[in-house]
Amino acid sequence: MMESYGPPERIRRKSEFSELYAKGRSHRGRYFTLVFLPSRSGRSRMAAVASRKVGGAVQRNKARRRAKELFRRNKALILNPLDLVVIARKSMVEAPWTSLRDDYLKALEAAGRETGGK
């Protein structure tokens, strides 16, 4: 399985975001909030969001990069394709990597349970 994160795996249209926020369910983790909905595109997709509350441009970019890293390293674990939005919190920037990864895996598990099948 490739550990890439290319254009087809991104969510970028405004309408898609609106649908996700309207119909999707969410899970609040320690470092971020995960919004999820079964994907209709046949593959899992992800978008990273970091508002100004997270910090300056440097901190916000870092948060998004870490979210992308989480997704591409662990996307093999998602059996039923999901659309995901990772909404970063301030603590996500400085969190230890292993702790952040555990948090992400727990969130995925919860999402898998609620949508049927991990």
Added chain:
RNA sequence: CGGAGCGGGCGAGGCGGUUGCUCCCGACUCCGAAGGGAGUCGGGGGAGGAAAGUCCGGACUCCGGAGGGCAGGGUGGCCGCUAACGGCGGCCCCGGGCGACCGGGGGAAAGUGCCACAGAAAACACACCGCCCGAGAGGGCAAGGGUGAAAAGGCGAGGUAAGAGCUCACCGCCCCGGUGGCGACAUCGGGGGCACGGCAAACCCCACCCGGAGCAAGGCCAAACGAGCCCCCUAUGGGACGGCCCGUCCCGGGGGCGGGUCGGCCGCUCGACCCCGCGGGCAAUCGCGGGGCCAGACAAAUAACCGCCCCCGCCGCUUUAAGGCGCGCGGGAACAGAAUCCGGCUUAUGUCUCGCUCCGGCCG
């Protein structure tokens, strides 16, 4: 050796690997009638000195070409540099510092206004205490006291009833003239006889500059909905036109509500660009020659992890010591992330680094 002033440089130590992102080029495969699109592989480029704050100035685009005046805004010693600037360089004056050096800069004798409290008085001197003349009425005076942020040229001498630029010397101020300098100004000589309190980052005056918006500017394509209602003015009118007037052009135009889209492409990166050399200029900077291509994203790209070497600190072993060794531990940063592009300013940032200079102490 210690302290201080000024100016410059660099920006995750070097090499390599794995997994990924973005743009460009090439090859191959697939899709399409075609323009083209998708994928795989290979090669190359990929954040900053401030990319920041958005405080100035331009380029560029639209407002019909950006025309004139008023209003409004900005700048403010002089000369220069520049596309332009509120920037930069040199010089002038004033103030501070022993000094290197640093800070400031039009006009208050055109007008208006303000100067609380205190004080007699805060700007036509209208004098509280006071001094002098006088019996008194009244008159002369501004030296001393006191108030205040600021008090009507300063100080000394003469003079006088007491005093006063009333007179004189020195200093200051003002006016006139000479000389030097493009100029700000400097300097010299003569005269006047004191008239001119402070604030223009108060209104203002003078000189110079500025049309308005901003790449979410603006343009093209595609899709979808609607072509309905209300208001204003309709030709001594309305609009282009941003506050007003003039001028020019156009003839139906403008505003609000309601309804739809919220996709793609261009603009989009080669430019007052960067590096080297020579020449002019004290310098800012300019000219010439040679070489180079250095991010172009759009829910928005530079990351994560690992290995070796180097440097620093601690620890251990060893050595008389300087030092050496260690597959021992820790560290190699901070401020901060391009969004149309440049020139500045300002602010943030590292026990980093280089150069010049001043003062003090000691030694020779």
Added chain:
RNA sequence: UGGGGUGUCGCCAAGCGGUAAGGCAGCGGGCUUUGGACCCGCCAUUCGGGGGUUCGAAUCCUCCCGCCCCAG
């Protein structure tokens, strides 16, 4: 990215060169058996922060900081 607005006590705020109004809340006292209401008193030495102009700055100038809007 670009354009604009705002900051005065815990909250709402006036003031725009000379001592920083007022209301709510709070604290203390009075009245009341207690509470409410009412009455009296107290309550901002950095007016978001630094520097400057002025004799004197919340107010004028300048540089920063925070918060809030707007757009295609």
